[in-house]
Amino acid sequence: MNWSKVFIPTLKETPKEAESTGHQLLLRAGFVRMLMAGAYTYLPMGLRVLENIQGIIRQEMNATGASELLLPALHPLELWQKTGRDKDLGEVMFKFKDRRGRELSLGPTHEEIITDLVKNNLSSYRQLPLVLYQIQTKFRDEIRPRFGLIRCCEFIMKDAYSFDEDEAGLDKNYQLMFEAYKRIFARCGLKVLITEADSGVMGGKVSHEFMVEAPLGEDVVCFCPQCKTAKAAKGGSSLCFTCNTEMRQVNTIEIGHIFKLGTKYSQALEAVFPDKSGQLKPLIMGCYGIGVSRLVSAIIEQNNDADGILWPKEVAPFQIILLPLDVTNPEIMEAANSLYRQLAENGIEVLFDDRNERAGVKFKDADLIGVPLSIVIGKKSIEEKSIELRVRKDKSSQLVPQAQALNMVKNLLANL
């Protein structure tokens, strides 16, 4: 894909409004733009990262046996009144009336909506267990939107919901999700801390939070460097209960949260099912969230250097950027186009920097946007019938004969 077509408005200056490294890099690298506080446009490069993250989430969710659907963002307020959560969430919910006077809200989460759906479409215990998830835009009227994609009024979440006959079923689904979450975050290139947490406005008895360490994080967690145990920082002993060493406090961002809800929603909304003996019982529920758009920021907070972003392989917007250093030189362009075609034929999508810019500008931009592998073709390459391969992460580079370029690229990609 040609740089000139993709729309990647990189910035030389750091925008004033950016409060954290991740936020600055997102803006400078041309991945997002703010429309207003708390609402961002995902530019083509940002959307590609988002799609990659969503792809990982879908794979891991489907592997647990969960099934994807898509619920509306517009909700009848009535359903929220049945659980009383319109009051619990208070001003965080956007509420308004339509032209016919219906009271509506924009969904900040979907427990009420999915419970009502399953209630109306479940006829037998034989349909259980049922695990449904969606990747969808949520709306929360945050009092202070901050840090780019970290705290927004409009953001993308993955929310999954499990429905079981009994507690044993819930325990099983909860464990499946717990393991899936670890795989998802590892594939996103994130080191996570997992803490047993407060269930808050969601209700239920047990919950776990998945956090990443970040200076800007507003949650504080106690973390034991020896046995990697983490727990919420809430006073009490600062010694690790597992290995008895001193824990240290770290700032974190929450990227995932899973809850054993029990019957809070099924009782309030009368979501019952006939069990084997025909007796009506409330569904036993769990819910499982991931802040999808927030992950984009969290990944950058953990993966960057002085020159820009270092995208982990599976989420990178492109695996490769091809840099012809002089687009007015026919020999350079012929070599670049030929390699581009070869890579395309091998199913490798490449960002082709077709801009008539100086080599310095191209190198700086390539480092900034953080594509893992660069292929450089300049005058010297042509003279020596070679190309230069540069690995973004460690800035290592090597000259490779043109004839071996494809194989070397494949090798390097496999080992990133």
Place this chain on the structure above:
Amino acid sequence: MNWSKVFIPTLKETPKEAESTGHQLLLRAGFVRMLMAGAYTYLPMGLRVLENIQGIIRQEMNATGASELLLPALHPLELWQKTGRDKDLGEVMFKFKDRRGRELSLGPTHEEIITDLVKNNLSSYRQLPLVLYQIQTKFRDEIRPRFGLIRCCEFIMKDAYSFDEDEAGLDKNYQLMFEAYKRIFARCGLKVLITEADSGVMGGKVSHEFMVEAPLGEDVVCFCPQCKTAKAAKGGSSLCFTCNTEMRQVNTIEIGHIFKLGTKYSQALEAVFPDKSGQLKPLIMGCYGIGVSRLVSAIIEQNNDADGILWPKEVAPFQIILLPLDVTNPEIMEAANSLYRQLAENGIEVLFDDRNERAGVKFKDADLIGVPLSIVIGKKSIEEKSIELRVRKDKSSQLVPQAQALNMVKNLLANL
């Protein structure tokens, strides 16, 4: 994928609220459910169709050189006031204030938002032409939501926007989109009528509408059966201006609309660029919409029979449904599982009807949900070491030896 996990709540009775064939089938086949008038949940099967349609649109948009992004649904009302369209659209726009008193609206379309984005990120004529698109949820406070996914308050649109230096550039992009639209609708299995249309609230000089014939359609178009010319029905002669034969009036649903906008938005929002001589000029724009969720309904309206839906190949939620007629019979299940694995290894995704239901129920449901090809395995199949292949469209069926099953399935799929 197992039927029991996917969540496909088919209905025996036709729901009372369903006003058209497409709407009835969407509900009965378990593809969508209404949350409230104008807001629908896409159940897993409905979402799969939606994803397939979006995949086709993305392929054809990317092939024109357009680049995908994602704009917010929450808009500052201020931008709409600059073009005066907050008044033009009137009550169709959902408008409300956030907790800090900001006036917001939910985007019914995105001309203002994208024009502002491009204005703020375009520094040179060398970045032109630029074509950007998104597939995104729109919100319109419809006075009378109807016909399932045909007229909703919350719906999915593909909206593309072109930015050019001059009219010649716009003409070129308009033509590219025109051709892409024809390919998209053909791949969706739709016969379209194309009419030159009124630009209405969008503004601009030239526009074309893409329509499908449907009894429920509320647009009326004159159509010449001989030369396939169509035009908006607005009085005047009923003779075709091309071949002079009598035209007939047909009811249609609009599924796409493309507009040459000119400078309406760029002038109002001061979206200018420095041309080659350094002079500031307003961008020349076009916009190009497709009703993505509406397409799901439109496709069903054109592709159904008395027993259910007939999904065109490229949009079908699954290509194949595998029907073991007795899940308590180990021989049948062994044959079914073995074939399922073979198909999976060949990259063919199959819906496996693992329910303990009578054969009659399974056949009826398979017809209703409209998967193009059924593989039936019953007692007779086992005795004769064969399987039965049934084509949904013409109800043709054939017995095939188990050893040849995979090749026959591939052949049939290729020729659907």
